[in-house]
Structure formats: C-alpha cells, structure tokens
Amino acid sequence: MTFGEDSKTQNVGLVIKNTDGVIVASGLSRAIMGEKVIFKNGGSGIILNLDEDNASIILLEEASGVKEGDSLKTTGEMLGIDVSEELLGRVIDPLGESLDGKPKIKKGKNMPLEKIAFGVVDREPVNTPLKTGIKAIDSMIPIGRGQRELIIGDRQTGKTAIVIDTIINQKNPPAGGKKPVICVYVAIGQKRSTIAQVIDRLTLEDALSYSIIVCASASDPASLQYLAPYAGMAIAEYFLGIGKDVLVVFDDLTKHAWAYRQISLVLRRPAGREAYPGDVFYLHSRLLERSVKLNKQNGGGSITALPIIETQANDISAYIPTNVISITDGQIYLQSDLFNSGIRPAINVGQSVSRVGGAAQTPTIKSVSNKLRLELAQYNSLAAFAQLGSELDLATQKQLNQGKRLTEILKQPQFAPLTENLEVLSIYAVTSGLMDDIPLESFPRFEKDIHDFAKKNYPAVLNSLSTGEKPTEQTLKQIKKMVEEFKKRFE
Amino acid sequence: MNSKKIDKLVVYSYKNDFLNQNKVNKIATLLSKSDLKKYINALKLTENKKSLIISSPMNNSDLKKFEKLFPNKKIVFKKDPTLMLGMEIIDNDIVYEFTLKNSLDKILNYIEQNYD
Numbered sequence: 320m321t322f323g324e325d326s327k328t329q330n331v332g333l334v335i336k337n338t339d340g341v342i343v344a345s346g347l348s349r350a351i352m353g354e355k356v357i358f359k360n361g362g363s364g365i366i367l368n369l370d371e372d373n374a375s376i377i378l379l380e381e382a383s384g385v386k387e388g389d390s391l392k393t394t395g396e397m398l399g400i401d402v403s404e405e406l407l408g409r410v411i412d413p414l415g416e417s418l419d420g421k422p423k424i425k426k427g428k429n430m431p432l433e434k435i436a437f438g439v440v441d442r443e444p445v446n447t448p449l450k451t452g453i454k455a456i457d458s459m460i461p462i463g464r465g466q467r468e469l470i471i472g473d474r475q476t477g478k479t480a481i482v483i484d485t486i487i488n489q490k491n492p493p494a495g496g497k498k499p500v501i502c503v504y505v506a507i508g509q510k511r512s513t514i515a516q517v518i519d520r521l522t523l524e525d526a527l528s529y530s531i532i533v534c535a536s537a538s539d540p541a542s543l544q545y546l547a548p549y550a551g552m553a554i555a556e557y558f559l560g561i562g563k564d565v566l567v568v569f570d571d572l573t574k575h576a577w578a579y580r581q582i583s584l585v586l587r588r589p590a591g592r593e594a595y596p597g598d599v600f601y602l603h604s605r606l607l608e609r610s611v612k613l614n615k616q617n618g619g620g621s622i623t624a625l626p627i628i629e630t631q632a633n634d635i636s637a638y639i640p641t642n643v644i645s646i647t648d649g650q651i652y653l654q655s656d657l658f659n660s661g662i663r664p665a666i667n668v669g670q671s672v673s674r675v676g677g678a679a680q681t682p683t684i685k686s687v688s689n690k691l692r693l694e695l696a697q698y699n700s701l702a703a704f705a706q707l708g709s710e711l712d713l714a715t716q717k718q719l720n721q722g723k724r725l726t727e728i729l730k731q732p733q734f735a736p737l738t739e740n741l742e743v744l745s746i747y748a749v750t751s752g753l754m755d756d757i758p759l760e761s762f763p764r765f766e767k768d769i770h771d772f773a774k775k776n777y778p779a780v781l782n783s784l785s786t787g788e789k790p791t792e793q794t795l796k797q798i799k800k801m802v803e804e805f806k807k808r809f810e
Numbered sequence: 811m812n813s814k815k816i817d818k819l820v821v822y823s824y825k826n827d828f829l830n831q832n833k834v835n836k837i838a839t840l841l842s843k844s845d846l847k848k849y850i851n852a853l854k855l856t857e858n859k860k861s862l863i864i865s866s867p868m869n870n871s872d873l874k875k876f877e878k879l880f881p882n883k884k885i886v887f888k889k890d891p892t893l894m895l896g897m898e899i900i901d902n903d904i905v906y907e908f909t910l911k912n913s914l915d916k917i918l919n920y921i922e923q924n925y926d
Contacts, residue, residue: 329905345855346903372813392905425924 452736463679465612508574698722
C-alpha cells in the first residue's frame with residue numbers, strides 16, 4: 320500500500336509573487352514541466368514555465384489564498400483525473416470534483432490530462448458512421464467514428480444545437496449491431512445558465528445516462544478553462560481503453576484559446592498574432608490528434624471529436640478558425656443569414672465538408688444522397704443568378720423548384736434527431752420526385768405524418784432501410800407505393 | 811539593479827565560505843530600499859544553499875556522520891519532539907523526511923481521501 324507521493328524526499332520552494340493566479344516560486348530545483356505542486360494552504364497548481372532561478376505555476380483554484388513567502392512542494396505527479404463508469408451521468412469540473420451535488424468519484428483509474436496521441440500503427444481508417452440524426456449532416460457531410468469534425472459559425476447559429484442533437488441521437492441503438500456511443504460534453508468559458516440549459520435538456524431527453532459533462536464556466540479561473548478539454552479527452556481515453564466508442568464535444572475552443580492567451584500573457588510569454596502565444600496551434604493540434612479510431616488489436620474503440628469554434632461576423636479566415644480548420648477532418652459551417660431566413664440547421668453546404676466521413680457512410684444513405692450535394696450546390700448558384708432576371712427556361716425553373724424542395728426537406732426542428740431509415744425515406748421521397756406535387760409549406764407536416772404512417776403501416780420497409788445495405792428495387796417500389804398511398808390521405 | 815549584479819554582491823559578501831558581517835553592513839548602506847530587499851532575499855537563498863538543517867526528537871549524537879556526508883555545508887541541528895521518531899533533513903529545497911509523524915500524517919490523509 321502506498322500513500323501518494325514518495326514518502327522520503329520532497330522538493331520544496333517559496334512563493335516569490337502572485338499575479339492574477341500565476342505564481343512565481345523559487346527553489347523547486349527538481350521540478351518538471353506540467354508537474355502538480357501543492358501549497359502550504361492546501362491549494363494546488365501546475366508548473367507551466369521553468370526558468371533558471373524560478374518556476375511559474377498556474378493555480379487551479381482562486382488565487383487569493385496564496386501569498387508571498389508561502390511554501391510549496393512538488394508532488395512528482397502530472398495532472399490527472401480519476402475516471403470510472405460511475406462518471407456516466409455526472410457533471411464534474413476539469414479536476415474531477417463533483418458539480419452536481421453528488422459525492423466525488425474516489426475509485427477510478429487515474430488518466431493523465433496530457434498524453435501523446437496514438438501512433439499510426441495503432442490506428443485504422445475511419446469506417447463506421449457516427450449518426451447525428453440530422454438529415455443534412457448524415458446525408459451530405461457524414462461523420463465517422465474517430466473523425467474530428469469542426470462546427471464553426473457565428474453566435475446564435477445553432478452550433479450547440481447540432482451537438483446536443485447528436486448526443487441525443489446516440490440514445491437510438493445504432494443500425495447493424497454497432498456499439499453504442501458514450502458522450503463527453505466539455506463546456507469551456509460558457510455562462511453557467513447556458514450549461515444548466517444543456518444539462519436540463521440532456522436530462523429531459525434521457526441522454527445524461529450515457530453522457531459526462533465537464534464544466535469550466537466563464538467564472539472559473541482561466542487555468543481550469545485551459546485544462547477542461549484535456550480532462551474531457553482523458554475521460555474519453557479511459558472508455559477508449561475498454562473498447563468503447565466515445566464522442567467528445569468541445570464547446571468551444573475559441574474560449575479555450577482565449578483562456579490560454581490570458582495565461583500566456585500573465586506568464587510573460589512572447590505574444591504573436593492577435594496576442595496569442597506562438598504555440599496556440601499546438602494547443603489544439605495535440606488535443607484533437609488524440610481523437611482516434613483504433614484497430615482491432617487495440618480494442619477497436621474510437622474517439623470522435625466535435626470541436627466548436629465561434630466566428631466573428633462569419634469570418635472563417637481569422638487566426639483560430641483557420642488553425643482548427645486545418646487540424647480537423649472537415650467542418651460544418653453555419654451561417655447567420657441562412658439561420659435568419661429560416662433554414663435550420665443553417666448549414667452552408669458549399670463551404671462544409673467531411674474529408675473522411677464518406678468512407679463511413681452506409682450504402683443505404685449513400686444511395687439516396689449521392690446527388691443531393693451537387694443538386695443543392697447547383698441550386699444555390701442558380702438561385703443567385705435567377706434573382707437578376709425574371710424569364711427562366713423550363714429546365715432552370717425545374718432545377719430551382721427541386722432545389723427549393725431539397726432545402727425544405729433538409730430543414731429539421733431542434734431536439735428531433737431522426738433514425739437513418741426515416742432520413743432515407745424523407746430524402747428519397749424528394750430526390751425521386753414523389754413529393755413534387757406537395758406544396759413547400761406543407762413539407763414539415765407531410766414529413767412528420769408520413770413517418771408516423773410508415774411506422775404504423777410499413778414497418779417492414781423501415782426495417783429493410785435500417786440494415787445499412789443499399790435498398791433493393793423491391794424496397795424502393797414499396798416506398799413509392801407507400802408515398803402514393805399516403806398522399807391520397809394527406810390533405 | 812538586475813539580479814546578476816545582486817548575485818555578484820552576494821558573492822562579495824562572503825569571506826572563506828562564511829558570511830562577512832562588515833562587508834554585508836557596508837553593502838547594505840549603499841543599496842536602495844528595493845535593491846536591499848532583493849539582496850537580503852538572495853543572501854537568504856545562498857545561506858540556505860550552504861547550510862543543512864537537521865531536525866530530530868533525539869539528541870544530536872550522529873552529527874559527525876552528516877558532516878562527512880556534506881563536507882561543504884554548515885550543519886544546523888534542531889530538536890523537535892513533535893516528529894516523534896526519525897529525522898528530517900532540509901538541504902536547500904530538498905527535504906528528506908524519515909519521521910513517524912510524517913508517516914502517520916500520510917496514513918490519515920490516505921484514509922480521509924479514500925474512505926467511503
């Protein structure tokens with residue numbers, strides 16, 4: 320039995336100064352970068368700078384308790400978090416302290432916050448879909464397990480809504496006997512009221528039982544905000560280690576970069592572009608590189624990362640957005656213009672891309688969505704052109720109408736993710752021209768009612784669309800028959 | 811005054827590895843208030859580096875062993891009955907702790923953190 324750190328030797332130091340939560344201490348001649356230190360008053364911190372005569376330490380709690388002359392000692396430990404299955408359904412801070420009023424998890428595996436990502440040999444290509452339940456994403460910008468897909472857009476464009484829907488959708492058992500997904504939602508620098516809303520919604524949708532929320536709100540010290548995504552990733556790595564598939568959401572990395580900039584400036588590190596330190600790219604790349612799809616020999620688990628970036632005035636060419644775009648395997652770009660014109664989710668199809676998710680798409684959805692992206696892109700360019708002139712030829716008019724129908728069917732209310740078979744049914748009904756005679760304003764009602772109709776009267780068709788295989792001619796004929804039959808009833 | 815100059819003054823303050831009171835008094839009168847503070851801190855750090863503090867609840871019977879182990883250090887003995895048994899050695903910023911008090915504290919701390 321051991322009682323923590325080495326009981327024989329300790330490396331001690333003295334606090335020289337305390338500025339905004341950053342402590343400069345003398346002594347600590349054997350300290351190492353990233354090591355955890357403990358202060359005389361019981362507080363703790365981590366070493367972020369090692370100079371010739373002193374070390375700079377960021378405090379992990381409020382700074383007021385530490386004063387000049389206080390003693391501190393190293394622990395010989397890197398910062399870690401205790402993780403076990405008991406964490407599911409819990410709300411914790413980046414140090415593992417309970418924030419939901421329940422007792423702290425004491426028994427668990429200590430996972431290091433900072434860890435080198437898995438190497439090339441341990442990985443395999445992304446080959447399993449991660450269903451978001453959002454038609455536009457699953458059909459045109461598919462996400463695979465182990466992928467890093469950025470969600471980027473201005474404030475109030477529905478970024479968090481997409482990830483919440485994705486978490487809720489993991490409640491549905493995945494098609495084809497795939498493993499269920501554990502979700503980790505990391506809130507960084509957000510208002511506590513916003514985080515409370517997210518928790519309430521997940522509880523309401525019964526999604527908290529397979530989720531863990533790591534919370535470093537705007538009122539928490541910058542050090543906790545800086546550590547939060549690494550804590551989230553460490554939790555995900557625990558479940559990866561037991562062969563599970565995990566989804567990690569970082570909401571959002573813009574505020575994470577702000578927190579790191581604040582710490583770096585107080586540490587007097589040289590400031591670069593927009594006052595961010597030189598290693599701000601590495602800050603995010605080392606985090607997102609830890610998302611992985613492991614091969615069978617290593618358990619076959621995966622960590623899918625959905626980082627969120629908030630832009631200012633739709634500028635995706637700013638410093639942090641371009642950094643994260645280049646790190647990730649694609650991005651979902653949400654635009655405020657689309658949001659305000661009622662297209663929700665407000666995905667800009669032209670600028671959104673999934674670089675590896677296509678390989679993970681099931682043949683079912685691939686078969687109905689292969690033309691979707693192209694048709695929508697053509698519609699968008701034609702729609703802009705059509706605004707200039709009034710007379711349009713029949714072919715153009717037809718293309719515009721089809722584009723409008725596609726746009727309409729891809730709209731989806733919040734907190735209503737769909738299973739793959741219903742997504743396929745909706746998209747196929749439009750792309751095959753079965754809904755050409757339905758007025759656009761009736762689309763939402765038609766879609767909802769036909770889903771209910773199919774569940775009640777054609778469960779076999781829906782089952783055949785759930786297998787993940789390409790729909791047979793027979794299935795497609797049955798869908799046509801079903802839609803025609805439903806149209807007769809639909810007023 | 812920068813830290814390198816302060817360090818030089820600290821070196822000048824010593825004569826044959828011992829702090830020279832006359833030199834320190836002379837330097838202290840020449841320094842501004844802020845530099846004097848830095849100078850005193852630097853002196854304290856240097857003194858810490860040059861000395862070895864041994865605390866024990868027993869009498870100082872084994873000091874000669876430590877004089878051999880640390881020939882260039884000034885050995886200071888402190889009797890501390892609260893340690894119960896064993897010895898605590900402070901060598902600048904390294905603390906060697908072999909005391910019963912420390913072991914008991916660690917056991918209590920462990921139980922406190924892990925007991926359900």
